[in-house]
Amino acid sequence: MVNVPAAALDSLNGLAFGDAFGDRWFGILRRNGPAALDARTLPPEPLWRWSDDTAQALVLVRELAEGGGTIDEDRLALRFAASYAEDTHRGYGASMHDVLRRIGAGEPWREVVAGQFGGLGSWGNGAAMRAAPLGAWHAADLGTAAEEAARQGAVSHHHPEAVTGAVAVALAAALATRSRGGSAPTRPDFLQAVAERLPDSDVRSGVRIAARMPERTSVRHAAEVLGSGYRMSGPDTVPFALWCAAGHLDDLHEGLWSTVAGRGDIDTTCAVAGGVIAARTGVSALPPAWHTAREPLPPVVSEQEPERERVFGPSV
Template sequence: MTNLPAAVLDSLHGLAFGDAFGDRWFGILRREGPAALEARTLPREEVWRWSDDTAQALVLVRELAEGGGAVDQDRLALRLAAAYADDMHRGYGASMHDVLRRIGAGEPWREVVAGQFGGLGSWGNGAAMRAAPLGAWHAADLDAAAGQAARQGAVSHHHPEAVAGAVAVALAAALATRSRGGPAPARPDFLSAVAERLPDGDVRSGVRIAARMPERTSVRHAAEVLGSGYRMSGPDTVPYALWCAAGHLDDLHEGLWFTVAGRGDIDTTCAMAGGVIAARTGVATLPSAWHAAREPLPPLVPE
């Protein structure tokens, strides 16, 4: 993994930490309720396994490495299907089980993804959850970050709001990477800079609302207003995750605890926030217990 840009690796590791940390909380909240979250009780599992969020981000980073930062959609579709076939028990959503099985069986990916949900395509958050390292890769060119994020998103999610969510996360990670070594942008400025490059729609509206929220806004109120992924859609996940990230661009540890407090699709909101924040901070300051607990990432070389 040493041949990849440092910010890309940082973002990928931050995404994986957020994913693995957040994913543990589904079980904790079922067993122990919100008191454990309020007390910030660490997950007790010996290994914090990451989910499909990280599995797909690994595929995307391999694709970027082989393509010099450019996404070959046909190749990416086959890579995603192959990764799914190798380890399909990573928490993939129901529609992605169908999509990736059919692509793996040889069906054209464009027809498969366009046919989802009566021809509307999925507007889920899967295209966005893997996009942060791509933004870190293209931090020097925001147009490229947006364009390549849209290309990779369309491979699995046909709905324009799902693609817009991927673009939003990539832009946020690119902006976070640009700020490395300098002062963190103010939350309203950071989110406004993301929103101004998004197409009109629900994701853009959500990010703009997030940018206008008063500094004193509680995480519970933000989750209620923006949505924290209970509907598992791009518009219902991305604005909240970016709001959390934008308020913690100097503190990955606190940012992940803050994000998980909004409940919802916890592994994915934390993966998005972690990927964005770590593009600026790296992951070295996370507690040693976290580094020991998180499932390692596999060697990251072009396949």
Template sequence: MTTPPPAALDSLQGLAFGDAFGDRWFGILRRDGVAALDERALPPEPLWRWSDDTAQAVVLVRELAEGGGAVDQDRLALRFATAYADDTHRGYGASMHDVLRRIGDGEPWRDVVAGQFDGQGSWGNGAAMRVAPLGAWHADDLDAVAEQAARQGAVSHHHPEAVAGAVAVALAAALATRGRGGPAPAQPDFLWAVADLLPDSDVRSGIRIAARMPERTSVRHAAEVLGSGYRMSGPDTVPYALWCAAGHLDDLQEGLWRTVAGRGDIDTTCAIAGGVIAARTGVAALPSAWHTAREPLPPVVAQ
């Protein structure tokens, strides 16, 4: 068993804060509309529960700890299925209900995920939502980041765009980790650095578009151009979430407020942004009210 690096644990905590914070806003926005965001009042009680984004991120960090930083795909698939069976009420998407139940029933995971959506596989954002801590874990080796992010992504998402989204988020978290203690790069510079490490894909194209956006681009415009997860795909989730993170690499709280303002799949966009930013900043600067409100995480390694 390997102890997770501090940056990976920071990233996991930031991911969980983003996930739980974003998830609480779904109901508020349905009830009160986007004007509620202008007041910047924290979501009220009850506890901010995290969703499947965090549940799977915890599983992934546990897998990395057991594997010495490497992903064993067969073991990870079973870990995801077991975590799902233990708590099915974490907001899993419809296709993941099917995938994880079938894997839990003993079907080979490769056959299950490759057969989704008429053999195309899912191009959803689930492989990206959980992966930031992996990028922080392997920040010293960007080749390992890309390889291990793709390996974990393929366990649940067969479509290459879903895997590309996961690799992009992991690389962003790795670059954020590398910058700990130094000045934050400019937003476009950070996004170009991520895009330049990716193969051709719709995800890469979206990040390149994000990097070209003028400094004063509004959240609303960025969300409309890049997509903020309404389609719950890698290409329409990851570029926006990374645009938000890149603009607030030294301020986790502001980064999450900006991300949630784009609406869309807000637990996932906030989880991605939170995981990337916290890989650099940690979570200690968040106000105590945030720490009190968010559901605690389970242990990620045996106590």
């Protein structure tokens, strides 16, 4: 067991804020339409519960801590299944209910995951939604960040686009972490730095398109061009979420409001953007009301009890 790097803790916390904040908006938009979003009215619920995005990111950080920064795929698969069994009501997608139940019942995870969707595997955004803290952890070595992100992604998502989405998010978080204490890179430079390290894929094409968008591009237009997760796939989630993050690398609060305005799979786009931005900024600048409302995170590793209380608040 090793200490969790501060940037990884910051990224995990930012991911949880984005996830919990974004998840509240599904109900608000159904009830009230976009008026509350346009007015930036805070979600009224007294507790902003986080979803499977955060639940799986917690599992991933614990796996990194136990493995000294390295993923053991067999152990991680069992960790995901065990976390799911402890709380199945965190908004898991339909295919993940099947995958995690079968892994928990003892079926080999490689066979289960590879057999999804007629043998193509899932190309959903679940591998990407949890990857930012891993990138922050391995910020000193972008090659390792990409490799470990791909390995953790393959545990649940067999399709190469889903895995590439996870790599893109991890690289973005690593680059954000590397910029701590200095000037933030421009949005085009940041996105191009991510894209140039990705394999040929729809995800890479989307990130490249995002990098070329004019500075005046509106959030709504970016969401229409890039996709904002309506298909819940890696290619139509990651480029938009990274575009939002790249434009707000010094302002997590504004970054999350911008991301949620794109609608779509709001908890996941906000989780990705929050995890990337917070890898650079931390979360202390968020309004006190947000810190009060968001569901606290449970322990990450037991050795860090004092630090955990400072960063996350009391355990649930």
